Amino acid sequence: MAVDDAGGLLRDATVRYPTALAGLGAAQDAGAWWDAARTALRRIVTPGEPIAGVAVTSQGPTLVPVDAAGDPLGPALTWADRRATAESAALAAAVPAGRNGTDPYFGTAKLLWWARHGGLDGAHAVLCANSFVVAKLTGVFSFEESTASFFTGWDDDFDPAVAALGVPVGLLGDPLRCTDIVGTVGAGAAAATGLPAGTPVAAGAIDAVGAALEAGLLLPGDGVAEMTGFSTVSLRPMPRGTRVADMIHVRHCVPDTDLLLTAQVSTGALVDWVARLTGYDSAAVLDAEIPAARPGRLALLPSLLGERTPVWDPAARGAIAGLDLDVTAGDLLLAAYEGAALALRADLAAVARVLPDDGPLRALGGGARSRHWPQVKADVLGRDVVVPVAGHGAAHGAALLAGVAVGVWPDFAAVAPTGRRIAATFHPDPDRHAAYTERLPAVLALRDHLAGPAGLTATLRRTAAVPPRRST
Numbered sequence: 001m002a003v004d005d006a007g008g009l010l011r012d013a014t015v016r017y018p019t020a021l022a023g024l025g026a027a028q029d030a031g032a033w034w035d036a037a038r039t040a041l042r043r044i045v046t047p048g049e050p051i052a053g054v055a056v057t058s059q060g061p062t063l064v065p066v067d068a069a070g071d072p073l074g075p076a077l078t079w080a081d082r083r084a085t086a087e088s089a090a091l092a093a094a095v096p097a098g099r100n101g102t103d104p105y106f107g108t109a110k111l112l113w114w115a116r117h118g119g120l121d122g123a124h125a126v127l128c129a130n131s132f133v134v135a136k137l138t139g140v141f142s143f144e145e146s147t148a149s150f151f152t153g154w155d156d157d158f159d160p161a162v163a164a165l166g167v168p169v170g171l172l173g174d175p176l177r178c179t180d181i182v183g184t185v186g187a188g189a190a191a192a193t194g195l196p197a198g199t200p201v202a203a204g205a206i207d208a209v210g211a212a213l214e215a216g217l218l219l220p221g222d223g224v225a226e227m228t229g230f231s232t233v234s235l236r237p238m239p240r241g242t243r244v245a246d247m248i249h250v251r252h253c254v255p256d257t258d259l260l261l262t263a264q265v266s267t268g269a270l271v272d273w274v275a276r277l278t279g280y281d282s283a284a285v286l287d288a289e290i291p292a293a294r295p296g297r298l299a300l301l302p303s304l305l306g307e308r309t310p311v312w313d314p315a316a317r318g319a320i321a322g323l324d325l326d327v328t329a330g331d332l333l334l335a336a337y338e339g340a341a342l343a344l345r346a347d348l349a350a351v352a353r354v355l356p357d358d359g360p361l362r363a364l365g366g367g368a369r370s371r372h373w374p375q376v377k378a379d380v381l382g383r384d385v386v387v388p389v390a391g392h393g394a395a396h397g398a399a400l401l402a403g404v405a406v407g408v409w410p411d412f413a414a415v416a417p418t419g420r421r422i423a424a425t426f427h428p429d430p431d432r433h434a435a436y437t438e439r440l441p442a443v444l445a446l447r448d449h450l451a452g453p454a455g456l457t458a459t460l461r462r463t464a465a466v467p468p469r470r471s472t
Helices: 030-044 085-094 107-116 129-138 160-164 187-193 207-214 267-277 283-289 329-352 373-381 394-406 416-420 430-450 456-463
Strands: 009-011 019-022 025-028 063-066 125-128 181-184 200-202 224-228 232-239 248-251 257-263 299-301 319-321 361-364 385-388 422-426 469-471
Touching: 009 030, 025 030, 030 129, 030 187, 063 107, 063 129, 085 107, 085 160, 107 125, 125 129, 129 181, 129 187, 129 200, 200 394, 207 224, 207 232, 207 257, 207 394, 207 416, 224 329, 232 329, 257 329, 267 283, 267 329, 283 329, 299 329, 299 430, 319 430, 329 373, 329 430, 361 373, 373 385, 373 422, 373 430
Parallel strands: 224 361, 361 385
Antiparallel strands: 019 025, 019 469, 063 125, 181 200, 224 232, 232 257, 248 257, 299 319, 385 422
């Protein structure tokens, strides 16, 4: 994504790449990130156009070991990879409680899993997804503090108990501020991407930080946003050090501020899955087939790849109730929209018990472009859902971060109004909200029935093989 000197969108491009899924594993080829980045950059960079700076936001915590040249030594473990269950338990026993838990989702458990399974043999460094692309641009290895905050035992520095357990945290490097300039675009990267050689590159940030910048969420009291891509994450700025049980706490790029996150795993991926399953070219095409009568005839749990907040269940899986022979593809897509919105409602309600908030919810990312999903969210949540003019997702925030890092704008407050201009507002329908409120306890009961070692999901997993598969 490229923005002008007022923070407005000039051009954007998207390139997809696959994820290899098997059981609790979710891996990607880091080389595909670079291929996608340089392809997208070629589409948005105009030859001869001056570019002030570059920053990268990314999924996370997603890790890849690299050699001294920055080339991957194996597949990257994505944030959705939950194989490190034994390592998570070891961390829970050894490391004092900190800003986040010890679930296999977090980076420290992944790093220990690799150390125990030989994945770091010959590694010169371990890079996160954004720092891998930064390294390809600049030749410099880096690690920034918003991603560092996704590592169990880190808060400005790693607790000594982490290294004592055998976690090779030295491979990560010392965390930089998100706005620190790591280096400049090298000649090879310039030829590959079209970016001018010598362009400054900032350390960048996790995608939640990019989304918060895009939405103008800088300080406590600025509101709440949700970002739906592969997953759904809600984010809210809070004073640094704020803690809410079972949620995620991330270092913001704004000084003395954290982001409080709720997070589902596979909501956007679920929507794409429904489209593929029913033979549609995309969810955007199927979106036109959504039935007008709501709530829909089906109840759906969206946890197709484990779940994060508030249950932290790597083995959680989805379910559909109410199927009959009259169900259509549109019914299935509506059920996916509703299931994701109900999960978001449960998460936001858990946060609201500690930190009340009933203002509008800003919708960002691919999910905000649906003709119907923002309205479903408004009806389920019982609050206005607004789609900003700049509601494209974290990449827009990355461009704003780059501008602040190189001095195009003096600070983040100067670009905050960019994300506060509203393109559309969706008001809740009181009758639909009441109906969804009645449905919510049954959906949560179904979730709880499936969970745990004695639950239906565990029984199914014990009695069925899980073949490898790929999802884009």
